[in-house]
Amino acid sequence: MANQEDKFKKVISHAKEYGYIFQSSEIYDGLSAVYDYAQNGAELKKNIRDYWWQAMVQLNNNIVGIDAAIFMHPTTWKASGHVDAFNDPLIDNKDSKKRYRADVLVEDYVAKIEAKIEKEVTKAAKRFGDSFDKKQFLSTNQRVLDYQAKADRILKRLGKSLENEDLADVKALIEELEIACPLSGSKNWTDVKQFNLMFGTKLGSTAESAMDLYLRPETAQGIFVNFLNVQKTGRMKIPFGIAQTGKAFRNEIVARQFIFRMREFEQMEMQYFIKPGTQKAWYDTWKEKRLNWHLSLGLGEDNYRFHDHEKLAHYADAACDIEFKFPFGFRELEGIHSRTDFDLSNHEKYSGKKLQYFDPEENKSYVPYVLETSIGLDRMFLAVFSNALQEEELENNTTRTVLKLPAVLAPTKVAILPLLKRDGLPEVAEKLVNELKWEFTVAYDEKDAVGRRYRRQDAIGTPFCVTIDHQTLEDDTVTIRYRDTMEQKRIKLNEVGEIVAKEVDMKNWLKKLA
Ligand code: GAP
Numbered sequence: 001m002a003n004q005e006d007k008f009k010k011v012i013s014h015a016k017e018y019g020y021i022f023q024s025s026e027i028y029d030g031l032s033a034v035y036d037y038a039q040n041g042a043e044l045k046k047n048i049r050d051y052w053w054q055a056m057v058q059l060n061n062n063i064v065g066i067d068a069a070i071f072m073h074p075t076t077w078k079a080s081g082h083v084d085a086f087n088d089p090l091i092d093n094k095d096s097k098k099r100y101r102a103d104v105l106v107e108d109y110v111a112k113i114e115a116k117i118e119k120e121v122t123k124a125a126k127r128f129g130d131s132f133d134k135k136q137f138l139s140t141n142q143r144v145l146d147y148q149a150k151a152d153r154i155l156k157r158l159g160k161s162l163e164n165e166d167l168a169d170v171k172a173l174i175e176e177l178e179i180a181c182p183l184s185g186s187k188n189w190t191d192v193k194q195f196n197l198m199f200g201t202k203l204g205s206t207a208e209s210a211m212d213l214y215l216r217p218e219t220a221q222g223i224f225v226n227f228l229n230v231q232k233t234g235r236m237k238i239p240f241g242i243a244q245t246g247k248a249f250r251n252e253i254v255a256r257q258f259i260f261r262m263r264e265f266e267q268m269e270m271q272y273f274i275k276p277g278t279q280k281a282w283y284d285t286w287k288e289k290r291l292n293w294h295l296s297l298g299l300g301e302d303n304y305r306f307h308d309h310e311k312l313a314h315y316a317d318a319a320c321d322i323e324f325k326f327p328f329g330f331r332e333l334e335g336i337h338s339r340t341d342f343d344l345s346n347h348e349k350y351s352g353k354k355l356q357y358f359d360p361e362e363n364k365s366y367v368p369y370v371l372e373t374s375i376g377l378d379r380m381f382l383a384v385f386s387n388a389l390q391e392e393e394l395e396n397n398t399t400r401t402v403l404k405l406p407a408v409l410a411p412t413k414v415a416i417l418p419l420l421k422r423d424g425l426p427e428v429a430e431k432l433v434n435e436l437k438w439e440f441t442v443a444y445d446e447k448d449a450v451g452r453r454y455r456r457q458d459a460i461g462t463p464f465c466v467t468i469d470h471q472t473l474e475d476d477t478v479t480i481r482y483r484d485t486m487e488q489k490r491i492k493l494n495e496v497g498e499i500v501a502k503e504v505d506m507k508n509w510l511k512k513l514a
Contacts, residue, residue, distance in 0.1 A: 004115075008327035011386045012258050014401070018460050020044065020385065021259065033252060033263045040460060041381070043411030043441060045266075048380050049245050051408065052268045055293050055510060056243045063241035063270065064234055068222025070247060076221050077198065077214050079350035080343060085314040086217060087194035089162065089170055090253055096184035101253055102170045102192045105179050106158050111329045113151045120144050159310020167192040197250045199263075215249035220372060222246070223271045224343045227368075228355055231273075238357055238368055239282070243270040245377065257328060259378040266377040271339075273368040275359070279338045282371045283318055287336050289513075290373050291322060294333075296512040297406045299387045305330060315342040324383045333383055334375035341367040384409060388461060403461030404484055408509045412462045413440035414500050417453050419469040421446050428493075429468045432478075436497055440504065458483055464500050 015021040020041035023030035037045050057065040077083050089102040120143060125132045138144055154177070161169040170192045180187050198217050204210035216222065223242045230242055245268045252261050259265075274282050287306065294304055302325070309319040316337045324333040344355045344367045356365040388405045407413070416433050418425035426446055436442045443462065445453050450467060457465050467479040476493045491499065502508065 004327050004329070007389075008258075008386070010391075011327060011382075011389055014389055014403070014459070015041070015258075015385065018403075033256070033261065035259050035262065035378075040411040044385070044405070044409055044461075045377060045381055047409040047411070048384065049266075049268065049377055051297075051506065051509070052293075052375070052377075052380075053243070053245065054506060055513060056241070056268075056270055059510060059513065060241065062236065062239065063243055063272075064230060064236070065243045065245075066223065066226060066230065067246065068219070068226060068244060070216050070249075071203065071213055072216060072221060072225070074211065074213055075350050076225060076347075077217075079346040080221050080224075081314045081346070082198060082214075082217055083196070086197050088197055088253060089167055089192045090195045091171065091174065091192045092190040093181035093184060093186055094188040094190060095186035096181050098181060098183050099253055100181075102167075102174060103158060103162060105174055106154060106170075106177070109177055109179055110151045110154055113147050113154075114329060117144050117147050120147075156310055162311040167194070195253065197252065199249045199251050216247075217250050218248050218374070219244050219246045219267045219269045220271060220374065221343070223269065224347055224355075224370075227271075227273065227344060231357060236273075238359060239272060239274045239278075241270050241272040243268075245269075257326075259382050260326065260328075260331065262378060265379075267374060268377055268380075269372065269374045272371040272373075273357070274371060275362075276341065276366060276369045279317070279340070279369050279371060283336065283338045286371055286373055287320065287322075290334060290336060290375075292513055294322065294324075296509060297384070297409070299324075299383065299406075303383075303387065304333075307332070313337065315339045324379075326382065327386050333379050334373065337372045337374065339370040339372050341369050343370065344368065400455060400458055402458040402483065405461040405463075406509070407463040407503045408506055410461045410463050410504070411441060412443045412457075412460060413504045414464040414466060414496070415443040415445055415453070415457045415462045417444075417450055417465055417467045418446050419450055419467055423470065424473060425468050425470070428472055432466070432468070432493065432496065436500070439497060440500060454481060454486075463503060466496055 018040060019038040022036045022038050024034040024036050025031050053065060056063050090099055091102040091105070092099050120141065121134060121137065124137050124141070154173070157173060158170065161173065171189060174189060175187070178187060199215040201213050201215060202210040203213050223244055227242070230236065231240070245266060247264060248267050249264050252263055272282060272286065291304060295301060305323050307321045307323050309321070312319055317340050318338040320336055321332040322334040322336070323330040348355045348367065355367060357368050358365045384405060388403045390402050390404055392400050392402060394400060414436060416429045418429040429444060433442050433444050443457070445456065454465055463483045465481040467481070469479070472478050472493065477490050478493050478496065479488050480491050480496065480499060481488045
């Protein structure tokens with residue numbers, strides 16, 4: 001656990017030191033659970049967004065993208081169920097006066113059980129060496145099986161109590177597990193109460209005429225209310241999808257773990273409109289498609305797992321998460337939800353407008369069912385960034401810090417480094433920058449010894465460095481250095497663009513999805 005905490009602290013400090021993420025309004029001591037993306041962070045975030053958008057919209061003829069407003073008519077949130085049901089179960093510790101999400105307290109308890117399983121695995125792997133079979137160990141070791149059964153039992157009970165709104169049982173569970181306040185160590189808890197997560201605001205210039213609004217807690221509703229507009233103007237035929245990326249806001253109580261749980265965050269959502277009755281097949285299809293998207297980035301197959309929801313959201317008939325192994329354990333990265341016709345039917349009811357599709361094959365109109373994929377852009381950022389950050393022991397007994405970002409997502413693709421600040425080398429380097437900048441984000445760095453410059457680019461995650469030296473002036477060759485292997489090669493100056501393009505071009509990565 002201590003190791004995980006150390007790793008996570010390093011992620012946060014590296015993000016700040018290398019211009020990825022700053023605390024919002026830091027000069028005023030920051031604002032809790034709100035963050036700003038800095039010069040490199042904004043590029044990485046944009047690249048992740050583009051990678052999602054291209055995979056969704058560009059590669060699927062039947063998916064189109066929109067950009068709906070954050071403000072929506074307040075009845076939207078009545079119809080969507082968020083006014084009545086978008087709640088978190090909260091519990092206060094009477095001694096520390098700290099407020100917690102009751103479900104998160106229980107989930108953290110389960111995470112500790114899972115950490116014990118991991119510990120058993122690590123010990124056994126050491127004991128058995130090369131002959132260790134993790135799958136077999138997990139399914140046969142009695143201690144591990146007992147831990148797993150306990151974790152499953154707890155989560156099942158939590159899910160059931162939340163589903164039945166049995167908040168007294170959630171409190172009973174916390175007491176039975178003897179969960180203590182992480183701050184005070186006290187087990188003196190209040191009852192569990194529900195708390196609505198939407199931020200309210202007002203529209204209008206005078207107090208009398210002002211209208212109560214909410215900042216959207218999910219981007220999905222902007223898609224639902226535009227469903228018929230898009231279907232008609234785009235002449236879309238079912239099945240078809242509408243995708244969107246944009247900000248969402250939630251008054252999270254347990255807003256911690258850096259950008260994992262924020263109050264202002266960005267979602268990338270896609271609603272797939274389908275024929276009623278086909279939802280199970282589309283649910284399986286989108287589970288597979290979304291996992292493939294993740295795997296195409298090469299963060300490691302073992303870092304993902306599916307988790308079926310015990311407690312279904314108010315709109316779903318089936319739901320699961322794709323969980324990722326963050327530095328603090330497996331947590332939700334993306335949700336895949338079979339939302340039935342809940343949203344469209346309710347918008348019909350509250351607006352009095354028909355939101356139906358005429359199916360020419362069936363020769364009848366119906367309210368489509370919806371399959372949703374929903375991923376937090378900031379969470380994806382954290383997954384990519386924390387996975388990439390590595391400390392490597394080098395042969396000469398030194399270490400290097402390297403950010404092994406997938407090249408397609410790296411903020412800067414190539415750094416051009418003149419070996420010296422004289423003899424015409426900067427001029428050649430600048431010429432190369434000016435050629436490459438039409439295709440890639442390029443950095444130019446002439447300060448410090450070249451070894452230090454390499455390390456700086458390693459820490460930022462730049463996949464390639466190209467050094468211009470005196471030999472370049474003689475034979476038009478340069479040294480290209482690969483971030484991950486630190487291999488250096490002599491190549492022709494006019495080959496640089498092609499070599500970099502091959503590794504960073506989005507289409508080469510997206511082809512893995514075919
Ligand atoms: N439209 C469905 C929906 O919003 P959700 O499971 O509440 O479902 C979807 O959220 C995704 O949004 C999550 O899987 C997560 O990646 C991201 N997300 C949710 N709350 C977040 C928060 N407070 N901070 C950062 N990301 C969040």
